Amino acid sequence: MTVTREHVLAVVQSYCDLLxxxxxxxxxxxxxxxxxxxxxLGADVLKGREAIQGFYATIEPLDRHGELKLVRxxxxxxxxxxxxxxxxxxGGMVIAPIDVMTFNDEGKISSMRAFxxxxxxxxx
Amino acid sequence: MTVTREHVLAVVQSYCDLLxxxxxxxxxxxxxxxxxxxxxLGADVLKGREAIQGFYATIEPLDRHGELKLVRxxxxxxxxxxxxxxxxxxGGMVIAPIDVMTFNDEGKISSMRAFxxxxxxxxx
Numbered sequence: 435m436t437v438t439r440e441h442v443l444a445v446v447q448s449y450c451d452l453l454x455x456x457x458x459x460x461x462x463x464x465x466x467x468x469x470x471x472x473x474x475l476g477a478d479v480l481k482g483r484e485a486i487q488g489f490y491a492t493i494e495p496l497d498r499h500g501e502l503k504l505v506r507x508x509x510x511x512x513x514x515x516x517x518x519x520x521x522x523x524x525g526g527m528v529i530a531p532i533d534v535m536t537f538n539d540e541g542k543i544s545s546m547r548a549f550x551x552x553x554x555x556x557x558x
Numbered sequence: 559m560t561v562t563r564e565h566v567l568a569v570v571q572s573y574c575d576l577l578x579x580x581x582x583x584x585x586x587x588x589x590x591x592x593x594x595x596x597x598x599l600g601a602d603v604l605k606g607r608e609a610i611q612g613f614y615a616t617i618e619p620l621d622r623h624g625e626l627k628l629v630r631x632x633x634x635x636x637x638x639x640x641x642x643x644x645x646x647x648x649g650g651m652v653i654a655p656i657d658v659m660t661f662n663d664e665g666k667i668s669s670m671r672a673f674x675x676x677x678x679x680x681x682x
Contacts, residue, residue: 439675475632504628504639506656506673508599513637513656513673515628532630532637534658549630549637551563 437541442507445543446535450516453500458490466542473548474531497521503530510537519558526558561665566631569667570659574640577624582614590666597672598655621645627654634661643682650682 445464452461462483465471471480471489480489498520505514517530531550538544569588576585586607589595595604595613604613622644629638641654655674662668 475635504654504656506675506678508673508675511599511673513658515639515656530628532628532639532656534637549632549635551630551632554630 437509437537437539439507439509441541442509442512442535442537443505445537445541446505446507446512446514447502449543450500450502450514453493453516453518454498458487458494461490462487464543465546466538466540466544469543470545471547473533473546474550475547493518493520497526511535512537521558528556528558530554530556561633561661561663563631563633565665566633566636566659566661567629569661569665570629570631570636570638571626573667574624574626574638577617577640577642578622582611582618585614586611588667589670590662590664590668593667594669595671597657597670598674599671617642617644621650635659636661645682652680652682654678654680 465486467483471486501517503515512535515532517528519528520526531548534547535543536545589610595610625641627639636659639656641652643652644650655672658671659667660669
């Protein structure tokens with residue numbers, strides 16, 4: 435399979451859409467079996483499907499909304515800014531990272547690194 | 559020297575400011591002597607002070623304006639979106655990349671990779 439820039443852009447959009455509507459399993463399906471996730475930078479690097487699905491399982495039960503803001507992509511890498519809003523009965527928060535992803539030859543995400551710190555969280 | 563997140567943020571701001579007002583030498587001064595620049599992704603990787611200064615020399619004589627839009631940083635990495643507007647008598651263009659930089663222990667940029675394609679250039 436030749437991966438195109440259009441495919442990479444579509445996966446990034448799906449990722450942000452699934453942050454709103456997806457299960458942890460659906461989000462993890464975007465990743466390669468041996469993919470790595472470092473979110474945020476400096477955190478332990480998660481490796482493999484089980485660890486990555488477990489990571490997204492923490493947001494699965496929440497009232498959440500993902501919105502893609504800006505994306506720049508080639509046929510095997512992407513950098514994009516997005517906002518993840520999480521609401522609860524007493525308020526909520528908005529996390530606004532820039533994520534950097536690499537893609538393998540099958541078009542799956544092979545690595546994701548999320549650039550954000552506590553300073554990039556806004557309380558609602 | 560312990561490099562701080564504040565230092566990294568300040569260098570990113572300086573970089574964008576110098577895209578407006580700086581000489582190629584001033585911009586190159588932000589980089590480590592053995593730094594690498596890949597701009598845009600997929601282009602030949604430039605290595606070292608001379609090559610990097612030469613890269614910025616191409617914009618030095620132009621009517622240009624750099625503006626930082628969004629930055630996310632740790633104490634040794636940054637990702638940021640910015641716009642570089644170049645004007646000439648018949649119009650101009652805006653290039654809007656997301657750049658990813660790493661920093662060495664002296665607080666100099668050790669690598670820069672610019673995420674953009676021809677699709678991210680807007681003609682004025």
